[in-house]
Amino acid sequence: MLVGVDLASSGSSGSLLFDPALEELGLLAQSAGMEPVARVACRRKAPDPSLFIGSGKADEIRDLARDCGALEVLFDQNLSPAQQRNLERHLGLPVNDRTFLILGIFAQRARSHEGKLQVELARLQYLSTRLVRRWSHLERQSGGIGMRGGPGESQIELDRRMIADGIRRIQSRLSRVKRQRATQRRQRQRHGMLCVSLVGYTNAGKSTLFNALVKAGAFAADQLFATLDTTTRKLYLGCAQPPQPILLSDTVGFIRDLPHGLVDAFEATLQEAVDADLLLHIVDYSDPHHIERIAQVQTVLEEIGAGDIPQVLVFNKVDAVGPERRPGVLRDTYEWGGSWVPRTFVSAHSGEGLPGLRQVLCEKLFPPPRESDVPS
The missing domain is CATH 3.40.50.11060 (GTPase HflX, N-terminal domain)
Known part of the structure; x- marks a missing residue:
C-alpha cells in the first residue's frame, strides 16, 4: 500500500x-x-x-x-x-x-565495486538510526545489585559498534577510490581533455542518449535508476582543430527528495559532474512535470557544488509528444534562474536532433576564435 x-x-x-x-x-x-x-x-x-x-x-x-x-x-x-x-x-x-x-533499488542495481560500497555505506548509515526498532523484541531489564540494563541494551550496543566499524571501513575504501579518481582527472587535465557529464532526473533517457552518442552499449531501460555506475567514453566531435576527443560521462540519475545519505555516499561518483567542463542536463520532454524536474535536478547540483558549471538543456523524447507540443525549431535558448541557457530538442531513440546536439557541443567546447585573438 x-x-x-x-x-x-x-x-x-x-x-x-x-x-x-x-x-x-x-x-x-x-x-x-x-x-x-x-x-x-x-x-x-x-x-x-x-x-x-x-x-x-x-x-x-x-x-x-x-x-x-x-x-x-x-x-x-x-x-x-x-x-x-x-x-x-x-x-x-x-x-x-x-x-x-x-x-533497496540501489542495492539491486549497483554493479561495480565502487557502486556497491557506496550503497552499503548509505544503507548502514540509515540502519544506524533504527536499531531500536530492529531489536525491540529484546527487553531492556533493570534491577538487582550492580545491574545496568539487560540483554536488549547489550545487543543494541553491540550492533551499533558493528555498524560503526562497517561505516569506517567503507569510508576508508571510498577515500581510496576518491583519490584514484582525482589522479585520473589530473591526468586528463594534463592532456588537455575536456569533460562533459550527463545529468538529469532518473529515467530521462541519459543512458540511451549516451549510447547514441558514443555507441557504448551501456545498460538502458525504461525504469527508475536503471544505471547507477558512472561510465566514461571518448567522443569525437570532428570540429576541433587539430581533431581531439572529449570525455563523455553517464552519471546516476537524480530524484526529488534524494536522501542526503545517498548524496554523501555517492560523492565519488557525483564528483564527475562537479569537475566537468560542461553539463548536459537531460530532460524528459514527455513528462508533464518536466519543469519541476528541472528545478529538482538544479537543487541537487547546487547541493553537490556543481551549480555554476555551464549547462546545455537537452529536451529528450521529443518523439513521444503529440503534434501540438512538437517544437518549431530543434535549437533555441531557455530562460532559467535569470539567465538564458542553450536548449536543444532530441530523440535518443530515433536519433532526431543528435546532429544539432553535436553542433552545440562544438560551439560550447571549441568556440571559434574572436577577431581580437586572430593574429594580424
Missing part, C-alpha cells in the same frame, strides 16, 4: 513536490519488485509526532490494507525511527519509507 501526505498549509494551493496520485512512488515500488495494490493520499498541516498521519488515518489505512491484502506499507515521505516503529505496531504490517525503498 502506498501512502502520501501533503504537508502544505491549508491556505496554500499545495506543494509542487507532492504527488497526489503517488505515481513516482508506485514506479519506485515496481522497480524494487513490488506490486502496488492500493494508494492513500491525505493532507495535514504538520506530521503527527507519534504516527505521522494521526490515529484516525492510521485506523483507516489498517482496515484498507487488510481488505486489499497488502503485505507492506510504503510512505512517500521519510519517517523517523519512532514513527516507523509506532506505525508497525498500529498497522500490524512492515512499514518503510521512501529512503528505504530507494536504498
